[in-house]
Amino acid sequence: MEKIINSKILKEHFSKSIDVVIRPIKITQNNITVHIFGVDGLINTELFDRAILQSFKFDKNLNDCRTERAMMDYLLSGGAYHVFTKEETDMDLLLRYVLSGMIGIIFDQEQKAIIYDIRSFEKRSISEPAEEGVLKGAKDSFIEVMRINTALIRRRIRSEYLVVESLNVGKVSKTDMSLVYISNIANMDTVNKIRDKINSIDIDNISTPAFIEEYLIENKKSLFPQIMYTQRPDRVAANLSDGRIALVVDGIPFVYLLPCQLPMLMQSPEDYANHFLIGSSLRVIRYLSMVVTLFLPAFYIAATTYQNQMLPVELALSTQAAKQNVPFSSAAEVLGLLISFEILIEAGLRLPKTVGTAMSILGGLVVGQSAVSAKLVSPAVVVIIAIAGISGFIMPNQDLSSAIRVYRFILSVLAAVGGFFGLAVGLILLIVHLCSLDNYGVAYLSPFVDVDESNHRDTLMRFPIKYFTKRPQKIVPKNRIKQK
Amino acid sequence: MKKIILLLLFIPLVLWGCSHDMNRRELDEISLIQVLGIDYSSEGYTLSGLYKSGGGTDSEAGGDSSSEEVVQGTGKTPYEAYEDLKHKHKKNLSIAHVGYLLIGEEAAKNGLNLCLDFLSRDETVKMELLIYVTRNSDALDFIKNGIEDKKTIQEDLEAISQKQQEFLTRNDNTLVSILNDMKRSHSSILIPYLLSEESGFLIEGYTVFDRLKLKDYLDRETSWGINFIKDIARSFPIYLDNGVGLSLSYSKAKLKSHLENNQIKVTIILDFETLIKEVNTNADIFSKEGLIFLTEEQNKYITKLLEKPVNYSLATGLDILQLARLVENQHHKKWKDFEENWPEYLYDVQYEFDVHSKVSKSFIMGNER
Numbered sequence: 095m096e097k098i099i100n101s102k103i104l105k106e107h108f109s110k111s112i113d114v115v116i117r118p119i120k121i122t123q124n125n126i127t128v129h130i131f132g133v134d135g136l137i138n139t140e141l142f143d144r145a146i147l148q149s150f151k152f153d154k155n156l157n158d159c160r161t162e163r164a165m166m167d168y169l170l171s172g173g174a175y176h177v178f179t180k181e182e183t184d185m186d187l188l189l190r191y192v193l194s195g196m197i198g199i200i201f202d203q204e205q206k207a208i209i210y211d212i213r214s215f216e217k218r219s220i221s222e223p224a225e226e227g228v229l230k231g232a233k234d235s236f237i238e239v240m241r242i243n244t245a246l247i248r249r250r251i252r253s254e255y256l257v258v259e260s261l262n263v264g265k266v267s268k269t270d271m272s273l274v275y276i277s278n279i280a281n282m283d284t285v286n287k288i289r290d291k292i293n294s295i296d297i298d299n300i301s302t303p304a305f306i307e308e309y310l311i312e313n314k315k316s317l318f319p320q321i322m323y324t325q326r327p328d329r330v331a332a333n334l335s336d337g338r339i340a341l342v343v344d345g346i347p348f349v350y351l352l353p354c355q356l357p358m359l360m361q362s363p364e365d366y367a368n369h370f371l372i373g374s375s376l377r378v379i380r381y382l383s384m385v386v387t388l389f390l391p392a393f394y395i396a397a398t399t400y401q402n403q404m405l406p407v408e409l410a411l412s413t414q415a416a417k418q419n420v421p422f423s424s425a426a427e428v429l430g431l432l433i434s435f436e437i438l439i440e441a442g443l444r445l446p447k448t449v450g451t452a453m454s455i456l457g458g459l460v461v462g463q464s465a466v467s468a469k470l471v472s473p474a475v476v477v478i479i480a481i482a483g484i485s486g487f488i489m490p491n492q493d494l495s496s497a498i499r500v501y502r503f504i505l506s507v508l509a510a511v512g513g514f515f516g517l518a519v520g521l522i523l524l525i526v527h528l529c530s531l532d533n534y535g536v537a538y539l540s541p542f543v544d545v546d547e548s549n550h551r552d553t554l555m556r557f558p559i560k561y562f563t564k565r566p567q568k569i570v571p572k573n574r575i576k577q578k
Numbered sequence: 579m580k581k582i583i584l585l586l587l588f589i590p591l592v593l594w595g596c597s598h599d600m601n602r603r604e605l606d607e608i609s610l611i612q613v614l615g616i617d618y619s620s621e622g623y624t625l626s627g628l629y630k631s632g633g634g635t636d637s638e639a640g641g642d643s644s645s646e647e648v649v650q651g652t653g654k655t656p657y658e659a660y661e662d663l664k665h666k667h668k669k670n671l672s673i674a675h676v677g678y679l680l681i682g683e684e685a686a687k688n689g690l691n692l693c694l695d696f697l698s699r700d701e702t703v704k705m706e707l708l709i710y711v712t713r714n715s716d717a718l719d720f721i722k723n724g725i726e727d728k729k730t731i732q733e734d735l736e737a738i739s740q741k742q743q744e745f746l747t748r749n750d751n752t753l754v755s756i757l758n759d760m761k762r763s764h765s766s767i768l769i770p771y772l773l774s775e776e777s778g779f780l781i782e783g784y785t786v787f788d789r790l791k792l793k794d795y796l797d798r799e800t801s802w803g804i805n806f807i808k809d810i811a812r813s814f815p816i817y818l819d820n821g822v823g824l825s826l827s828y829s830k831a832k833l834k835s836h837l838e839n840n841q842i843k844v845t846i847i848l849d850f851e852t853l854i855k856e857v858n859t860n861a862d863i864f865s866k867e868g869l870i871f872l873t874e875e876q877n878k879y880i881t882k883l884l885e886k887p888v889n890y891s892l893a894t895g896l897d898i899l900q901l902a903r904l905v906e907n908q909h910h911k912k913w914k915d916f917e918e919n920w921p922e923y924l925y926d927v928q929y930e931f932d933v934h935s936k937v938s939k940s941f942i943m944g945n946e947r
Contacts, residue, residue, distance in 0.1 A: 315582055399604060399605070400601065400603075402605050402610075402672065402675075403672075403674030403675065403702045407610070407612060410610055411610065414605045414608075417606040418606055420606070424604060424605070504586070508589065516589075519589060523589075
């Protein structure tokens with residue numbers, strides 16, 4: 095397609111698209127014909143009729159304009175009033191605006207267009223965050239519309255330093271994105287690095303969140319999430335004021351936060367809504383649950399297959415009694431049930447909610463109980479997998495939960511072939527891997543690995559808010575003081 | 579990515595290869611011996627192991643359908659007997675869960691080191707397993723009689739060890755403690771002995787070992803005197819002649835040694851506190867004078883108790899109070915002079931007692947006293 099703004103070229107190009115409207119409007123007095131260029135369904139037709147089309151038909155001043163240029167000047171100086179009005183000479187930009195829901199008035203002789211933002215498409219209203227609900231705290235969450243999401247952030251940070259940069263990714267989808275940061279707090283090197291990475295994305299379509307995530311994470315081979323997402327505007331605001339950078343993508347009902355560290359993924363908004371001791375206790379329970387869900391199945395395999403002396407005698411005897419007449423080895427039982435557990439989760443996700451509940455009962459209780467009665471698995475293994483599974487759901491971040499679930503398999507296999515020796519190998523590999531991860535210049539295990547004591551006040555324990563005096567050193571090299 | 583996949587494949591393969599040396603056995607394929615008995619006769623050693631068998635929990639009946647069984651093996655040495663035991667039993671045996679080791683009287687007389695050597699070299703054995711000597715009985719008979727009388731030996735022994743913890747601050751008859759004591763050849767080793775009664779098993783006192791061989795059994799009072807001197811007494815009843823019963827609530831013992839011209843002087847310092855538990859007298863014991871009287875009386879009572887092991891040590895020349903360690907620690911340079919003929923010096927040790935105590939009133943409901 096030729097890169098000249100012309101209605102004929104556009105008509106020819108969109109001749110097979112019925113939703114794209116290219117319609118002439120003849121202004122009788124001066125004999126000038128302009129063309130409306132828009133997408134039906136994305137524009138607010140009522141607003142268009144009232145604010146723009148009426149001007150073209152009944153505005154005497156407009157009818158007095160003898161040239162297209164004069165008409166354009168009149169329109170741009172308030173002839174047809176709207177908040178967003180822009181003259182466009184670039185065909186690509188015109189297409190981008192119109193295909194995102196704006197309307198263009200094309201002036202063929204001038205080879206220019208005037209853009210009006212009268213977007214109006216069906217959108218979901220702001221609702222409670224489904225995955226990050228809290229009892230005490232804000233109940234709003236992001237939706238699929240980028241501009242509303244940036245507004246939700248701006249509502250919470252009224253600083254003049256809050257920057258919302260516009261970016262565009264996807265050769266075909268041309269997805270809008272906003273890079274949000276507080277310019278006098280955020281590390282501009284990191285901002286530039288993220289912006290460069292986004293600009294270098296050469297994909298045709300951003301259809302799922304994973305497309306963006308994979309381009310932004312630094313260590314693509316790692317199972318562990320290196321980018322954090324949240325549905326909560328208050329969480330984004332808190333992280334922005336900590337010096338992190340947010341990425342709002344149109345069409346995705348959550349916002350990404352970078353740089354991301356492991357302790358961040360273990361935090362929940364509830365921690366800060368409660369008394370600091372309650373918040374700290376909840377966080378300690380979360381970390382304990384992570385250890386339980388990660389190691390319990392592997393520990394069971396190692397203890398029942400290799401080093402049974404690790405078990406207290408009563409537990410060893412009860413486990414032994416429970417395992418009588420079960421034809422499979424402990425490793426096969428655990429791995430089999432872990433796989434069954436994953437199947438149940440996957441099946442539950444795909445099914446409608448009402449059927450999903452019935453499925454859970456059927457899978458968890460009926461099949462579990464029947465398997466024990468049929469002596470296919472021992473009751474102890476069912477308990478172990480249930481504890482590990484429930485502990486896994488305590489993770490506030492689903493990506494982290496999934497990573498742990500996968501690593502739980504690896505540890506179980508290592509324990510099956512090497513007992514506690516294998517488990518130790520797996521643990522060492524995990525620690526080495528986590529220590530080696532670096533996220534935009536910040537260690538993944540930061541602030542656990544930081545020397546500065548002030549960084550440790552919001553890690554395993556949540557100190558009272560008055561102790562949060564400094565921002566994380568590695569994320570914010572300058573302007574670290576939060577409060578005195 | 580290839581490296582990660584290779585690593586993930588390589589590690590399990592290596593571990594799989596190593597697992598042959600890792601004693602891989604499913605828990606249900608092993609019989610877990612919980613109580614081990616060692617006996618000795620002219621034919622050699624007999625090792626008897628008590629384990630639970632019989633298909634485990636009956637979920638429908640809601641109970642435990644397992645039963646206690648004994649397996650035995652014989653051999654010239656305890657290790658040979660253990661191998662015989664393993665050979666005879668249909669399942670694999672594990673001594674990793676042995677909580678109690680019963681040493682028969684004859685085996686104890688033949689030498690403690692012979693009984694414990696193979697256990698101390700097994701990497702799976704629990705260091706905190708408790709050792710008892712079965713007085714006037716073989717360990718096997720002790721276990722068998724227990725099973726015939728439908729006693730649950732394991733549970734009875736557990737009750738005994740819990741009772742020990744009620745009266746003592748620590749159990750000194752663990753495998754690791756005994757092995758440590760065995761390294762000090764100058765002192766006698768003390769292991770509690772068990773008596774089989776109709777109602778169950780009882781611990782009466784300590785067995786005294788001389789040069790790792792059973793020498794004597796101490797009575798209850800002498801054994802308690804040792805507990806006080808070893809500073810492991812937690813609770814102890816005191817019955818005074820005037821009808822007042824007291825209970826020990828705190829005790830702190832310290833031994834000091836002085837050397838004068840190859841003469842060893844030992845001062846036993848004991849501070850303790852008691853609570854009044856029973857008053858069967860009309861005398862005003864809660865007055866200042868009454869409490870002073872009670873204090874003096876309980877001091878005498880405990881001093882008498884302390885004199886028992888002291889007198890036993892003086893009479894037999896056995897170092898049941900672990901004085902060798904005391905002198906070695908407090909007079910390290912001069913210890914070498916005593917080391918060679920240590921038992922001879924024990925007959926001439928001079929003991930002094932420095933006993934202090936305090937009586938606390940106990941709360942009493944509905945009574946002014």
